[in-house]
Amino acid sequence: MIDLSSKYMGLELNNPIIVGASSLTNDMDYLKKIEKAGAGAVVIKSLFEEQIQLERFKMQEDQERYKYRHPEMITIFPEMEHPGPKEHLYWLKKAKKDLSIPVIASLNAKNESTWIKYAKSIEETGVDAIELNFYASPKDFASNSKDIEQEQINIIQKIQNEISIPVSVKLSYFYSNILNFLSRVDKTGVAGVVIFNRLFQPDIDIDKEENIFSLNLSRSIDNRLALRYTGLLSENISADICSTTGIIKSSDVIKMLLAGASNVQIVSALYRYGIDYIKKLLEKMEKWMEEKGYNSLSDFRGKMDKKHSKDPWAYTRAQYVKILMNPEKLLEKSEI
Numbered sequence: 001m002i003d004l005s006s007k008y009m010g011l012e013l014n015n016p017i018i019v020g021a022s023s024l025t026n027d028m029d030y031l032k033k034i035e036k037a038g039a040g041a042v043v044i045k046s047l048f049e050e051q052i053q054l055e056r057f058k059m060q061e062d063q064e065r066y067k068y069r070h071p072e073m074i075t076i077f078p079e080m081e082h083p084g085p086k087e088h089l090y091w092l093k094k095a096k097k098d099l100s101i102p103v104i105a106s107l108n109a110k111n112e113s114t115w116i117k118y119a120k121s122i123e124e125t126g127v128d129a130i131e132l133n134f135y136a137s138p139k140d141f142a143s144n145s146k147d148i149e150q151e152q153i154n155i156i157q158k159i160q161n162e163i164s165i166p167v168s169v170k171l172s173y174f175y176s177n178i179l180n181f182l183s184r185v186d187k188t189g190v191a192g193v194v195i196f197n198r199l200f201q202p203d204i205d206i207d208k209e210e211n212i213f214s215l216n217l218s219r220s221i222d223n224r225l226a227l228r229y230t231g232l233l234s235e236n237i238s239a240d241i242c243s244t245t246g247i248i249k250s251s252d253v254i255k256m257l258l259a260g261a262s263n264v265q266i267v268s269a270l271y272r273y274g275i276d277y278i279k280k281l282l283e284k285m286e287k288w289m290e291e292k293g294y295n296s297l298s299d300f301r302g303k304m305d306k307k308h309s310k311d312p313w314a315y316t317r318a319q320y321v322k323i324l325m326n327p328e329k330l331l332e333k334s335e336i
């Protein structure tokens with residue numbers, strides 16, 4: 001009997017497939033389907049401080065406009081205020097109440113005080129854990145990496161001082177030395193690290209000469225960075241590693257576990273193939289384990305991380321140099 005059960009941040013999961021934060025986890029019908037299809041856990045779409053700020057700003061603007069056109073608005077709604085994160089918090093409570101699989105909240109704030117305030121409110125909803133989503137692509141030329149990193153470490157530390165549910169940190173790979181930063185994050189005592197977030201990447205339509213804002217779904221080829229860093233981090237940090245971006249096929253899930261991931265998160269695969277695709281992933285994983293004679297995930301997890309791999313150099317630059325020294329092999333295999 002194959003046992004797919006897994007642990008993540010101390011939570012018991014039926015299997016290592018977690019549905020990552022997205023619009024799919026912002027809708028109860030989808031969440032029910034996700035649970036029914038057999039996901040191990042879900043991460044609810046992030047609470048974004050920036051979104052609340054924008055909504056609040058728009059509401060103030062609308063009120064100002066109405067004040068002049070319909071002065072009675074001031075007497076009818078003298079102090080109409082934006083509810084802030086209340087709606088999202090209510091949604092988290094509902095998700096936790098209606099689902100039996102672990103529910104992980106996700107937060108992305110801008111200001112340190114808001115990170116802490118919202119994290120505390122999220123804990124009160126009863127969710128099982130919180131993922132801190134440090135989604136910030138550099139937009140200015142002034143801020144320097146040292147200050148950005150220290151600010152993030154301070155936030156992670158302060159949140160953990162204030163709440164007691166498990167905390168994970170989801171990052172992009174845009175750091176000068178992501179290994180150094182992740183080991184600093186690990187030392188704050190977080191229960192999990194989620195590598196890596198996929199940053200929003202706008203495109204340009206050259207006929208219309210307009211920006212395109214598409215879903216930007218990933219493919220398996222996009223998981224190589226997560227694979228490499230999972231292998232390098234495994235056995236070097238205490239936090240559980242949850243690998244993400246480009247986990248599309250069952251072989252992608254298996255690769256991440258071989259490299260030392262405790263679990264994976266998927267999003268694009270479900271947008272492409274539908275929510276029931278989770279069942280297929282699980283079936284194929286079971287089949288592979290059966291063929292290999294593995295009964296549980298611990299039988300093969302980390303078997304191919306940097307420490308245990310037959311070729312530990314596979315994770316380092318030497319391999320890259322080897323490929324460059326054999327350009328004819330590159331030509332044979334390169335695709336456009």
Ligand SMILES: Cc1cc2nc3c(=O)[nH]c(=O)nc-3n(C[C@H](O)[C@H](O)[C@H](O)COP(=O)(O)O)c2cc1C
Pocket residue numbers: 020021022023044045046047106133135170196197198215216217218219244245246247265266267268269
């Ligand atoms: C439509 C959509 C919405 C998303 N919303 C969030 C979000 O609210 N918070 C977050 O941390 N990541 C969000 N993500 C990123 C995903 O959680 C995930 O990290 C990313 O898509 C990479 O995984 P994938 O390759 O399986 O898609 C979103 C992705 C998509 C496609």
